Amino acid sequence: MSDGGVATRPATEVVGVELGTRRYDIVIGSGALEELGPRLGELAPGGRVMIVTDENVARCHLERLERALAGHVALAPSVIVPPGESSKCFGELQRVVEEMLDAMLERGDLVVALGGGVVGDLAGFAAAILRRGVRYVQVPTSLLAQVDSSVGGKTGIDTRHGKNLVGAFHQPALVVADTSLLDTLSPREFRAGYAEVVKYGLIDAASFFEWLEGSWREIFAGGPAREQAIAASCRAKSRIVASDERESGQRALLNLGHTFGHALEAATGFSQRLVHGEGVAIGMVLAFGYSVRLGLCKPADESRVRAHLEAVGLPTDLAHIEGDIGDAESLIDHIMQDKKVERGSLTFILARGIGHAFIARNVDAGDVREYLAERLSAR
Amino acid sequence: MSDGGVATRPATEVVGVELGTRRYDIVIGSGALEELGPRLGELAPGGRVMIVTDENVARCHLERLERALAGHVALAPSVIVPPGESSKCFGELQRVVEEMLDAMLERGDLVVALGGGVVGDLAGFAAAILRRGVRYVQVPTSLLAQVDSSVGGKTGIDTRHGKNLVGAFHQPALVVADTSLLDTLSPREFRAGYAEVVKYGLIDAASFFEWLEGSWREIFAGGPAREQAIAASCRAKSRIVASDERESGQRALLNLGHTFGHALEAATGFSQRLVHGEGVAIGMVLAFGYSVRLGLCKPADESRVRAHLEAVGLPTDLAHIEGDIGDAESLIDHIMQDKKVERGSLTFILARGIGHAFIARNVDAGDVREYLAERLSAR
Structure with missing residues (x-):
């Protein structure tokens, strides 16, 4: 140019x-x-x-x-x-x-x-x-x-x-x-960013997620679909930010996958073992998985999220992280230090389905620890 | 209590x-x-x-x-x-x-x-x-x-x-x-804070300044006059802050004496040789003196400001600072780095009289340097 x-x-x-x-x-x-x-x-x-x-x-x-x-x-x-x-x-x-x-x-x-x-x-x-x-x-x-x-x-x-x-x-x-x-960008960097694109679909735009499932190859190849995906993501983010600049409410939805993701990044020492978007990808699957565990969400939705992220080559499971990531206790410790903790009770973004994320307050830390321990033992 | x-x-x-x-x-x-x-x-x-x-x-x-x-x-x-x-x-x-x-x-x-x-x-x-x-x-x-x-x-x-x-x-x-x-508080600390009380009178409250001239002994002794002076100062500051929270305009008036004062604090290495309020006291006299030099203000007003600050025991002249404070060039350098500099031109708070301070933009740095050189040579 x-x-x-x-x-x-x-x-x-x-x-x-x-x-x-x-x-x-x-x-x-x-x-x-x-x-x-x-x-x-x-x-x-x-x-x-x-x-x-x-x-x-x-x-x-x-x-x-x-x-x-x-x-x-x-x-x-x-x-x-x-x-x-x-x-x-x-x-x-x-x-x-x-x-x-x-x-x-x-x-x-x-x-x-x-x-x-x-x-x-x-x-x-x-x-x-x-x-x-x-x-x-x-x-x-x-x-x-x-x-x-x-x-x-x-x-x-x-x-x-x-x-x-x-x-x-x-x-x-x-x-x-x-x-x-x-x-x-390297393919790995591009993929990591794509996790955040997927996030907007999972939060409140099921049709955008569906479009991504059909269009991701063109998005990764560049061209109009890529620009379309970026513009749609910016519009989604812009709308949420305009409604809640300082995250006193709805903006927290943007943290879908991030509480688990940050803890995993911390567990890997913020190294190249797991870059941010990869942590978010696994974190989103964990959030859907935990929503399923609580009976909030159908297992088929978790599978669909996992399948799409896997299709583009993103990690979706704790087992995909190389090397040591500590035990459930240390992961919970990382989560407790996260700034989205209020008065010691955990706040998570959970989902009732694809495009139906919500802010769940007073999530029981002990139950999350147990869930992580199960996921870790399957690793 | x-x-x-x-x-x-x-x-x-x-x-x-x-x-x-x-x-x-x-x-x-x-x-x-x-x-x-x-x-x-x-x-x-x-x-x-x-x-x-x-x-x-x-x-x-x-x-x-x-x-x-x-x-x-x-x-x-x-x-x-x-x-x-x-x-x-x-x-x-x-x-x-x-x-x-x-x-x-x-x-x-x-x-x-x-x-x-x-x-x-x-x-x-x-x-x-x-x-x-x-x-x-x-x-x-x-x-x-x-x-x-x-x-x-x-x-x-x-x-x-x-x-x-x-x-x-x-x-x-x-x-x-x-x-x-x-x-x-030590008497020196109390006096230093008192310089900021005087400032509110000099900015836009001539009658408050006059009251201070008559009441400073009671203020220094403690009791109702002291509380009255503090409350009046807080009201003055509150009013200016409410009208211009981020200093895009009138709030700059609160910097009366501070541009010179900061430069003097920097020149003395922010040491106990000159504490902040003392720098402001000398700075306010310098600001009135410079206003007189520009023909904006009567010499009698400068004298009156100086006399009151001297009465309470505050320094009012470069000669009152012990030890080396550098030359006019280095003082101007300190002023240029001050955050109130916009696009390289100097902004000062000057006065047309007691209670009549104003924001003077585009003040000529060369002229200020000359003024400081004169004051330094009289030291």
């Missing part, structure tokens, strides 16, 4: 996130990156822009982004963090913030987060606390970030207690999801 | 900070601490409370606070940080947040900041980012914190680039200013 190919550029789709004074657009489409220069110029006339990215993404896309911005905004030196979840820590947060201060980034300037979920969460959090809040733009480069983490304003870092336990709600000023950036 | 002395307790005054869904009360009065237990019980029924304080304050007041809370809320182990501005750093922030996570503090729980501005800023910021936001209560123990920093939701830490450059707007759920806590 050349910089000048305006005439031949496919149309982008724009999804609005309606949050009053904090409303913003998600621009979705192949080549959307090339439109970013004028958009940033409008957001911050006369302002400066600092790109935050990681080493891997910098190699693939940084030059292209810098070229797209040239002439439209003044660029501060980019900040490049090491790739991987371990960059979501206090040390990197301090380093990024101090580089922003070294560059004398001011309140009217912009931070651009170019990368996957890790970069978006870290750069967004740094922007949230720099001078008590500087605006930022998400340019997600992974499927997971395009359909989930770049939208909704959740930013943060991890501690030894768990993931995302420290952070801020800080909505981006703009999200630009250029689907052409996904071409450099 | 005994725990049970309800009948003899003097009435407390309550000032509301009207911020819609984030509105809260400031409770002012001698013995207000003893009412805190039931109030926290109401704010977080069944919840847990974690007190954050510093070593000095802990010695004087921690036991009294714990006694006041006993039976009303469950207490997590208190966090005690070293006293002084140097605790407003990334290292202490991380330590405080991790102690909160160690104690499994949850979203419905409460943090209580018991201390001066440093503790309030640090604990408030930790609460702001813990699980993306936990509520906190300010229990200010210094005059400065009671009349200024505990109200308005500005929280944060310092970096080597300057003060408060990293932080969050996070409104407290309640402020309890027990004026009896001020009895343990």
